[in-house]
Every structure is written in structure tokens, then in C-alpha cells.
Amino acid sequence: MLKNRVLLLLVAVGLAAAAGLAFVTHAPNRLLSGQAVSWAIVLGAGRWMALLPALPLVVGPFLPQSRAVHLVLAVSAAALAASLLWLAGDVAIRLADTATPSARTSFGGAFWLIEAMAALAAADALQRGISNPAARITIGAVLILPILAVIGGGAIDQLSIMKEYANRRSVFATAVATHLAIVGATLLPTLGIGLPLGVLLDRRARLRRPVFAVLNIIQTIPSIALFGLLIAPLAGLVAFAPLLGRIGISGIGATPAIIALTLYSLLPIVRSTTAGLEQVPGSVVDAATGMGMTPAQIFRRVEVPLALPVVVAGLRVTVVQAVGLTAVAALIGAGGLGAIIFQGLNGSAIDLVLLGVVPLVAIAITADIALKLAVTMLKMRSG
Known part of the structure; x- marks a missing residue:
């Protein structure tokens, strides 16, 4: 049976x-x-x-x-x-x-x-x-x-695929390191902007519609188009202030990639932060107020711990999305695993494409599993 x-x-x-x-x-x-x-x-x-x-x-x-x-x-x-x-x-x-x-x-x-x-x-x-x-x-x-x-x-x-790896061993290691560095560099401004913005929208509900409208519009822009749109402004900015070029900022490469990826990553972080704070029971906040806690103490000791599982769930979406979109950023000279993938596509070498795709998928799955475990553990602790 x-x-x-x-x-x-x-x-x-x-x-x-x-x-x-x-x-x-x-x-x-x-x-x-x-x-x-x-x-x-x-x-x-x-x-x-x-x-x-x-x-x-x-x-x-x-x-x-x-x-x-x-x-x-x-x-x-x-x-x-x-x-x-x-x-x-x-x-x-x-x-x-x-x-x-x-x-x-x-x-x-x-x-x-x-x-x-x-x-x-x-x-x-x-x-x-x-x-x-x-x-x-x-x-x-x-x-x-x-x-x-x-x-x-x-x-x-x-x-x-292993012969392709043997021929590009040093390039492969550099590509993986660059890919991870771009994802990490994207998360820093994403969290620095997204978390406070999510808290603000929780406190100021009237701002949610216009802010989410803007973030949703950004999500609808094709990634390669957004990368391209940033090239001219950044190149002009560097021409106006050459010092920026000396510290590594340019119209192509990692800078426009990180800016574009940050813009894409804001929506899931802001939405999950707002949703996490919204789902905190009002009775718990009232009880904390009755105990004499200040609004800052309530936020740190009550709201943040209860909202954290939802916030980390949003971070999980953000990281997986950033890992994938970083591959497209190779088209504007950002490097990473996308450079190997597009090199294979240009040369019709399928196994070279796979040399970039397989570790890309492995990184995304690993990040997804790790953050999913973090969400589960946080829920168990808060429950």
C-alpha cells in the first residue's frame, strides 16, 4: 500500500x-x-x-x-x-x-x-x-x-567541469571571494538603511504607502537596466570629484553593483521589519508599560526579540536574492562567479558555465538553510 x-x-x-x-x-x-x-x-x-x-x-x-x-x-x-x-x-x-x-x-x-x-x-x-x-x-x-x-x-x-576548474583554479578562487565580498558589502547598507526605515514605517503608518510604492517600483526594474542606469551618474560624479576614483569608486565594477543590489534588497528587509513589529501583541506591550518600562526599553527588550524571527526571514530572502543578482553584475565588470558564467556562454562552453553555476547554487542553498535554521531557533526561543 x-x-x-x-x-x-x-x-x-x-x-x-x-x-x-x-x-x-x-x-x-x-x-x-x-x-x-x-x-x-x-x-x-x-x-x-x-x-x-x-x-x-x-x-x-x-x-x-x-x-x-x-x-x-x-x-x-x-x-x-x-x-x-x-x-x-x-x-x-x-x-x-x-x-x-x-x-x-x-x-x-x-x-x-x-x-x-x-x-x-x-x-x-x-x-x-x-x-x-x-x-x-x-x-x-x-x-x-x-x-x-x-x-x-x-x-x-x-x-x-573539473578540467575547466583545473585550468582556472586561481581565477575561480578569486571569483568566489569577489562574489561573497559584493554580497557582504550589499548587506551592510541594506541593514543600515532598511532596519531603521522599517521601524519608522511601523511608527508612522501614513508613510507606508508612498515608501513601499517606491520600493516596489525599484523591484520591477530589470537588474541589468538598473546596473546600466547607474553607470553614467557615477562616472560623472567621479569626473567631478576625482578623489572618489582614487578610493575605488567608478561607473563600472563593484560600486554600481553594490548600489543597485542595495536598492533591490531594501524591500524585503523593510517589509519584514515592519511586519515583525506589527505582529508583536499589543497586550505584551501594555504589560511591559504597566511594569514601568520606558518606550526605549520596550523596544529593545520586548518588540525586537519578538520581531526578530520575521526580520531574519526577510534577511533570508534578501541574501538569496543578492547572491543570484550579483552574478548579473558581472556584465558591468563587477566580477564574481557571473564572470565565469558569461565567459562560458560567450564561448559556448557549457561546462565552464556550470563551473560558475554550481558554486553559485551551493552558496545560495547554504545561506538559505543557515538563515532558515536561525529563524526556527529564534521562534523556539521566543515561543
């Missing part, structure tokens, strides 16, 4: 991907489209045993939904993800022995879909089997270790 419809759907999608898409592809060079490598070659010589972790997932939808079963499913999904990664690397190593140095073996559509389904299956199992958020994230981090071991052990070094 069916017990878990979500897992059944994930398994069905994974099987359909395996049947209809290539697991890995092989091409003469990085610019040409690769040909699918058959499953017979991938799983030959006993390598099919790498798929054994998939068996618990296939029968999982029909098993009793106990905590032990969910933990087994989570471990199986993580093991399957690591095994698939090893299989792809193994194929690349075998094909490299008979191919020219310029040949490339790349992940196919089936690999990405099955990996995604395995990750979702693990997340679903942990969500169902473990109620404590901190324990859930801790176990999830442990389950990622086999994947990191496969990567760190060199098992996938012959894959095209």
Missing part, C-alpha cells in the same frame, strides 16, 4: 530521466555537443552495483513511515548521489585512456535530474524523520561528506 507519494513521484522522475536522457556525454572537444554514453558502458564490469543504494528508495514509498525507515532512505539517497558522481567520473577516466587530450566527458541530463531527485528524497526523509531543525541540518551535512570525498579523492578529475 502506498505510504509516501512524494518519494514515489521522485523515483518515477528519476527512472524516466534514466530511460530518456544521457547519463554522461562524450565530445571531441569542449565546444562540440557530446554523444550519449550508453548505460551498458557506464554500468559494465560490475559497476551496476553502484546503483544498489537506489533499491531502498524504489521500495520506500510502500514501507511504514517510521523514523528508522526515513533515516535509511536519507542515507540511501545520499549514497546514491555519491555513487552516481563516482560512476560519471569512472566513465570519464575510462574514456580518457582512448581519447585525445582535447576530448571532454560531461554530465548528461539524466545525471543532473537523478542527482536532484536524490537530494530531494534525502531532504524529504530528513524532514519526515527528524523534528529538531538543528539535528536535521547536522545529519544533512554529514550525508554530504561522501560526495565531498568523491570530489576530493580525484575520482571525477577527468570530467570536463
Whole structure:
């Protein structure tokens, strides 16, 4: 009898991907489209045993939904993800022995879909089997270790994406550092402006409509357009005051990127701050007033702690949004992972694009999970 419809759907999608898409592809060079490598070659010589972790997932939808079963499913999904990664690397190593140095073996559509389904299956199992958020994230981090071991052990070094990484190792490290620096530099003015503005709007309700109208209009402007609109004013400002240029401000690069990203980030921070303060029960404020607290004490000791979970939830949206939009800022010379992505797009090198996309997604997911955990912990403390 069916017990878990979500897992059944994930398994069905994974099987359909395996049947209809290539697991890995092989091409003469990085610019040409690769040909699918058959499953017979991938799983030959006993390598099919790498798929054994998939068996618990296939029968999982029909098993009793106990905590032990969910933990087994989570471990199986993580093991399957690591095994698939090893299989792809193994194929690349075998094909490299008979191919020219310029040949490339790349992940196919089936690999990405099955990996995604395995990750979702693990997340679903942990969500169902473990109620404590901190324990859930801790176990999830442990389950990622086999994947990191496969990567760190060199098992996938012959894959095209890893060859792209090897060719751009120093550039890649600089791109990641630049990307994180721009996001961090964006958060400082965003919080410095957004938090006080949110408090002001909570205290002055008549200002909410015009302020939110302006912030909503900013959100509707395409990011590349806003980046472009800032180039001329900043260039003119630097021409008027050359000292600004000496400290790194210019019409292109990080400066317009940080200004534009700050403008985009204000809406979720201001809205969450206002909403968080609004949801503080009036009876709690009245009780604090009755105890003799001053308005400043009520704000610091009562309103801020109760509003903080909502504020951090808004920060979560802001950070994830900033991580993604920073990639677009590479078009105006800001650098970061977007520079690698657009370089790959210009050269029709898909694996170079993935070299920028994969860490970008990893950073966004990591930030989202960390801030989601912070929200949960704050709610538990305030509750």
C-alpha cells in the first residue's frame, strides 16, 4: 500500500530521466555537443552495483513511515548521489585512456535530474524523520561528506567541469571571494538603511504607502537596466570629484553593483521589519508599560526579540536574492562567479558555465538553510 507519494513521484522522475536522457556525454572537444554514453558502458564490469543504494528508495514509498525507515532512505539517497558522481567520473577516466587530450566527458541530463531527485528524497526523509531543525541540518551535512570525498579523492578529475576548474583554479578562487565580498558589502547598507526605515514605517503608518510604492517600483526594474542606469551618474560624479576614483569608486565594477543590489534588497528587509513589529501583541506591550518600562526599553527588550524571527526571514530572502543578482553584475565588470558564467556562454562552453553555476547554487542553498535554521531557533526561543 502506498505510504509516501512524494518519494514515489521522485523515483518515477528519476527512472524516466534514466530511460530518456544521457547519463554522461562524450565530445571531441569542449565546444562540440557530446554523444550519449550508453548505460551498458557506464554500468559494465560490475559497476551496476553502484546503483544498489537506489533499491531502498524504489521500495520506500510502500514501507511504514517510521523514523528508522526515513533515516535509511536519507542515507540511501545520499549514497546514491555519491555513487552516481563516482560512476560519471569512472566513465570519464575510462574514456580518457582512448581519447585525445582535447576530448571532454560531461554530465548528461539524466545525471543532473537523478542527482536532484536524490537530494530531494534525502531532504524529504530528513524532514519526515527528524523534528529538531538543528539535528536535521547536522545529519544533512554529514550525508554530504561522501560526495565531498568523491570530489576530493580525484575520482571525477577527468570530467570536463573539473578540467575547466583545473585550468582556472586561481581565477575561480578569486571569483568566489569577489562574489561573497559584493554580497557582504550589499548587506551592510541594506541593514543600515532598511532596519531603521522599517521601524519608522511601523511608527508612522501614513508613510507606508508612498515608501513601499517606491520600493516596489525599484523591484520591477530589470537588474541589468538598473546596473546600466547607474553607470553614467557615477562616472560623472567621479569626473567631478576625482578623489572618489582614487578610493575605488567608478561607473563600472563593484560600486554600481553594490548600489543597485542595495536598492533591490531594501524591500524585503523593510517589509519584514515592519511586519515583525506589527505582529508583536499589543497586550505584551501594555504589560511591559504597566511594569514601568520606558518606550526605549520596550523596544529593545520586548518588540525586537519578538520581531526578530520575521526580520531574519526577510534577511533570508534578501541574501538569496543578492547572491543570484550579483552574478548579473558581472556584465558591468563587477566580477564574481557571473564572470565565469558569461565567459562560458560567450564561448559556448557549457561546462565552464556550470563551473560558475554550481558554486553559485551551493552558496545560495547554504545561506538559505543557515538563515532558515536561525529563524526556527529564534521562534523556539521566543515561543
